[in-house]
Amino acid sequence: MKLIKSIALVSLTTSLLIAQGQSIVDIGEQSSKLLLKTLGSSMKKNMKAGGPMKALDFCSQEAYTLTEKVNKKLPKGVTVKRISIKYRNPANKPEADEVAVLKALAKLKSANVILPQQIIQKIDTDSYKYYKPLTINKKVCMKCHGNIQNVALKHAIKERYPADKATHYKMGDLRGAIVVTIKK
């Protein structure tokens, strides 16, 4: 039943509007894209410049501050973050309502459903959460989230994240989501 409710939410998305006249979907899409682009381009630059060890330094030292920077650029009442059930950084641990959505997405994935571009969750009369599912969609993700072959990298990750849960993913796996919280 829960799963069906989540699917029904997807079809609701196009009709939801907020004060500025921009839809929840538009705001969610723009905010999540801004975060993805910001993190993705810095990751690429660091990977090119110094391989996965340098990219790891970037991720562990700057992913969070870059996310905060993106948040400062967003309209009032809008915040963006990344979450995962199997998180690396405990700061990316999902809240209870977010776990429900991630679990529903995982269930869909295991039924071979092609995941929706977005899911909207209604929090209360004037706030929503927009979710953009994230999958392990590039080979490079496997370097740090797969079965890590590079021993130095493996140790460096363990040192920074002793309780790391974000390994042993396979290509195509659901990795988590970007969540945009939108308050009217």
Ligand code: HEC
């Ligand atoms: C160079 C190593 C590296 C690569 C390559 C990498 N990641 Fe990560 N990833 C990390 C680190 C380190 C963190 C924790 C960042 C932080 O402290 O916020 C992280 C965090 C995340 C998170 C946030 C949830 C969590 O577990 O904390 C997601 C989602 C994620 N990565 C997805 C991806 C995807 C998708 C790819 C491929 C496009 C990718 N990563 C490639 C190292 C990497």
